[in-house]
Amino acid sequence: MTAERPSSETIRAALRPHGLFLRGVVNFTADEAAPALGDGRPAACVALIGNVGSSIWPHFRAWQDGAPDRGGADPLDAWSKSVIGPISVALGATAYFPSDPPWQPFQQWAMRTEGLRASPLGILIHPVYGLWHGYRGALAFADAIETEGEVAGPHPCDGCRDRPCLNRCPAGAVTAAGFDVAGCRGYLGTEAGREACMIAGCLARNACPVGAVHRYCDDQLRFHMAALRL
Numbered sequence: 001m002t003a004e005r006p007s008s009e010t011i012r013a014a015l016r017p018h019g020l021f022l023r024g025v026v027n028f029t030a031d032e033a034a035p036a037l038g039d040g041r042p043a044a045c046v047a048l049i050g051n052v053g054s055s056i057w058p059h060f061r062a063w064q065d066g067a068p069d070r071g072g073a074d075p076l077d078a079w080s081k082s083v084i085g086p087i088s089v090a091l092g093a094t095a096y097f098p099s100d101p102p103w104q105p106f107q108q109w110a111m112r113t114e115g116l117r118a119s120p121l122g123i124l125i126h127p128v129y130g131l132w133h134g135y136r137g138a139l140a141f142a143d144a145i146e147t148e149g150e151v152a153g154p155h156p157c158d159g160c161r162d163r164p165c166l167n168r169c170p171a172g173a174v175t176a177a178g179f180d181v182a183g184c185r186g187y188l189g190t191e192a193g194r195e196a197c198m199i200a201g202c203l204a205r206n207a208c209p210v211g212a213v214h215r216y217c218d219d220q221l222r223f224h225m226a227a228l229r230l
Ligand code: B12
Pocket: 097, 098, 099, 103, 104, 105, 106, 107, 108, 109, 121, 122, 123, 124, 125, 131, 133, 134, 135, 136, 174, 179, 181, 184, 202, 204, 224, 225, 227, 228
């Protein structure tokens, strides 16, 4: 365990070999809700960890090493824990994961530290990576960490005149009114859904031109679609 508070560069260096990125740091004020540290005290900050494009995918598949059952029912979550857990111990932090209840407000943290905003799909859109990024964990520390400001800038959806994401979903599950989870999942169970979204990925998400070069590789797209359909 490091006795000294880690710098953002120390965190970045620990994440880099795994295709993970430090997405930003949220420093909490004394009067706001913060996740607990291992000893029960409120954290001073969380360092948000995520993937951009398919950055983690070769590492995840190499970890499975031809054993598709490795990691059980939620293998990507298991991989995230296998990587971020030891890093949290080495850096003297408490790890949190997006899929562990009670759900921590990962998207609120991302909006705060990266200046991101929600797309019509519900997920946050990044000016560079578009809809092709996600969060794999967070490290809660006892002391604040100084970081340079992360991205921000104009919200990509504001300048998107045609909004193609809103008219591509064959189930009508993505509209200006929000994302219809049941409608989406119902369609994914049909033959048409199996032949369309389950293979090519969410058609609404695919329609977004922002960061299209960072679109997930086919294997990753199908993995996430299979998880969404469950
Ligand atoms: C529950 C959940 C779902 C549910 C949504 C139920 C619902 N209608 O809210 C289901 C299973 C349907 C789902 C689907 C998907 N999800 Co989801 N989901 C979550 C989870 C575990 C909890 C969300 C939550 O309630 N948080 C608790 C509150 C307190 O946190 P919050 O930050 O304040 O909450 C924000 C969200 O609730 C958000 N929100 C509100 N309505 C909706 C609707 C949807 C579909 C989403 C994604 C978010 C969202 O608005 C809040 C902002 O203040 C988060 C992880 C997490 N811990 O946040 C991932 C998370 C939000 N999901 C994520 C993703 C990527 C998806 C999928 C695209 C996955 C896929 N298979 O491809 C799909 C979306 C499909 C689509 N067409 O858009 C990412 C989003 C990353 C990003 N770029 O923003 C997250 C952060 C997980 C991660 N590891 O990165 N998801």
